[in-house]
Amino acid sequence: MEVAIERAVDAEQVRIWAGLQGFVSLAALIALALFFLLATPFSTPQSRWSWLGPVNDWLAVIGAVPWIVAMVLLARYVAAGPWMWALTVAACVGAAAIAIVTLFMLAGVAGLQLQAIVSLGATVVAFAWAAFAGSLAQDAGLVPGWIATLAVxxxxxxxxxxxxxxxxxxxxxxxxxxxxxxxxxxxxxxxxWLAFPVWWIGVASTLR
Structure with missing residues (x-):
């Protein structure tokens, strides 16, 4: 009974952090899309909608915390093996790197090119992590098949x-x-990119 209760609590924590990660990521994507749509960032003079760019950046910084926590909790919940934990650590480092470089960019220390390179590399690792995590969760009967399919x-x-x-x-x-x-x-x-927050929200909504 105690084990079942502990398992239920663990599942709820995964849902909370996965949902938080999904909605923060979705908000960041909306801000980014509106930035390119309304601010026309490659034109001069700067638009009054230029603030959407920094909003996206700050959401990326803030979102690193729930992202890292959600990955660790989900890896733990699916009883990940050593190789999956290694990939989880790599994905967490990538998420932290995005936040740190973005902070440097907001402070004027780093450039957009560096931030783009770091973000792309971290995204590749994060997507690979999601594919493996989704597969493990499906095999364990913890999520429906479409979660694993969407990650792939x-x-x-x-x-x-x-x-x-x-x-x-x-x-x-x-x-x-x-x-x-x-x-x-x-x-x-x-x-x-759009599917990524949807995947996390799907995990939060369907995890058993």
Whole structure:
């Protein structure tokens, strides 16, 4: 009985932190989308909507805490083995790195390029972590199959988007083919990014 109660408490903690991570990430994505839509960041003079950029950045910093906690709790809940814990540590380091570099960028110490590189690397690790965590949770009967499928789809979309972007870069600047490939890469990659908070909210909503 005591073990069952402890297990239920553990599950509830995973749900809380997974849900918090999902909603904070979703808010950050909404701020980022509105930033590009309303602020037109690559134009001058700066728009009155430019504040949306720092809002996205601060949400990324704040979101590192629930993100790390949620990953650790979920790994513990699915009884992760050594290799999964190693991947969890790597994903946590990536989440912390995003927060730290973003703080440096907000302070004017680091540039956007460094933040983008760190974020991309950490995202690849985080998506891989989600795919393995989702698979373990499904195998243990803790989440429905679509959770694992969505995580794999995120990884595939991210890889496809990256490949299309590289191919587009290689086709030559200014060509219509390059522009098309960049647009498709952006859409596919954007869907992967959008799916990430949805995945966490799904975990929070379905975890048994």
């Amino acid at each position: 789809a995120m990884v595939v979309a991210l890889v496809v988007g990256g490949i299309l972007g590289v191919v587009g870069y290689a086709t030559g600047a200014g060509s219509s083919v390059q522009a098309t490939l960049y647009v498709v890469a952006g859409v596919v990659g954007g869907l992967a």
